[in-house]
Amino acid sequence: MSTPAALDRRDAGPPAGVAARAGGLTKTYGSGETAVVALDAVDVEIHRARFTAVMGPSGSGKSTLMHCLAGLDTVTSGRVWLGDTEITGLGDRELTRLRRDRIGFMFQSFNLLPTLNALENITLPMDIAGRKPDPAWLDRVVDTLGLRDRLDHRPSQLSGGQQQRVACARALASRPELIFADEPTGNLDSRSGLEVLDFLREAVDQLEQTVVMVTHDPAAAAHSDLVLFLADGRIVDEMPRPTAEAVLERMKRFDGVRKS
Numbered sequence: 331m332s333t334p335a336a337l338d339r340r341d342a343g344p345p346a347g348v349a350a351r352a353g354g355l356t357k358t359y360g361s362g363e364t365a366v367v368a369l370d371a372v373d374v375e376i377h378r379a380r381f382t383a384v385m386g387p388s389g390s391g392k393s394t395l396m397h398c399l400a401g402l403d404t405v406t407s408g409r410v411w412l413g414d415t416e417i418t419g420l421g422d423r424e425l426t427r428l429r430r431d432r433i434g435f436m437f438q439s440f441n442l443l444p445t446l447n448a449l450e451n452i453t454l455p456m457d458i459a460g461r462k463p464d465p466a467w468l469d470r471v472v473d474t475l476g477l478r479d480r481l482d483h484r485p486s487q488l489s490g491g492q493q494q495r496v497a498c499a500r501a502l503a504s505r506p507e508l509i510f511a512d513e514p515t516g517n518l519d520s521r522s523g524l525e526v527l528d529f530l531r532e533a534v535d536q537l538e539q540t541v542v543m544v545t546h547d548p549a550a551a552a553h554s555d556l557v558l559f560l561a562d563g564r565i566v567d568e569m570p571r572p573t574a575e576a577v578l579e580r581m582k583r584f585d586g587v588r589k590s
């Protein structure tokens with residue numbers, strides 16, 4: 331809805347309580363007849379200290395949305411803010427610094443360095459940035475994730491679930507404004523996957539972190555506060571307080587549309 335107040339806000343950037351925001355976000359890959367519109371004028375607000383899941387059929391634009399919000403990819407048109415910083419228009423170096431200082435990432439492959447122990451992996455991004463972790467915060471993250479007695483283990487000495495918890499701790503270590511998780515449970519058995527989702531939930535509830543998670547799994551999405559549904563590059567629906575059953579039912583409707 332474009333009330334005058336909303337229009338004012340569009341120019342002023344996101345209001346307090348909004349961790350990231352996009353207005354009219356469009357992303358086109360390629361040009362001419364082969365052009366693909368991956369995102370089509372998306373307006374979205376990601377609220378602080380909330381767990382937001384992004385779902386939708388394959389190719390609907392989930393990863394593209396995450397990459398554009400995280401400054402990993404340029405936009406074709408529209409504007410993106412992280413907090414009150416507009417990131418559209420920033421140069422590569424500024425974007426690199428902004429990602430490093432203000433965003434945490436978790437991917438399906440944990441991307442841990444095999445020669446470093448768990449603690450060294452957790453603090454690596456901060457070491458590279460020349461920043462010292464806040465010891466009290468780091469302690470809290472390590473304890474919340476149950477990694478205290480695993481800190482001197484190398485990745486090969488950890489289970490898949492423990493490795494993903496290390497990746498989760500690494501994303502949290504710098505206390506970023508926003509954590510992006512792309513299928514963080516995709517490579518895990520269901521028990522380890524559940525653990526990681528519980529920890530992301532705790533990161534939001536106990537540590538007041540903000541998490542955006544792309545997933546195909548309705549059970550994973552049920553851990554979030556809000557599910558955004560994408561189809562053909564647009565946000566077509568949202569579901570607060572989701573249950574796995576309700577998300578599954580909603581996803582089935584996409585299948586129905588595509589088959590008919």
Ligand SMILES: Nc1ncnc2c1ncn2[C@@H]1O[C@H](COP(=O)(O)OP(=O)(O)OP(=O)(O)O)[C@@H](O)[C@H]1O
Pocket residue numbers: 359360366367368386387388389390391392393394395
């Ligand atoms: N680098 C690229 N070059 C060309 N087209 C791309 C590129 N990246 C994505 N696309 C296209 O943009 C659309 C959205 O892709 P995206 O990866 O965001 O979808 P997704 O919802 O994350 O899919 P999936 O669930 O399969 O991972 C798709 O049609 C895809 O083929």
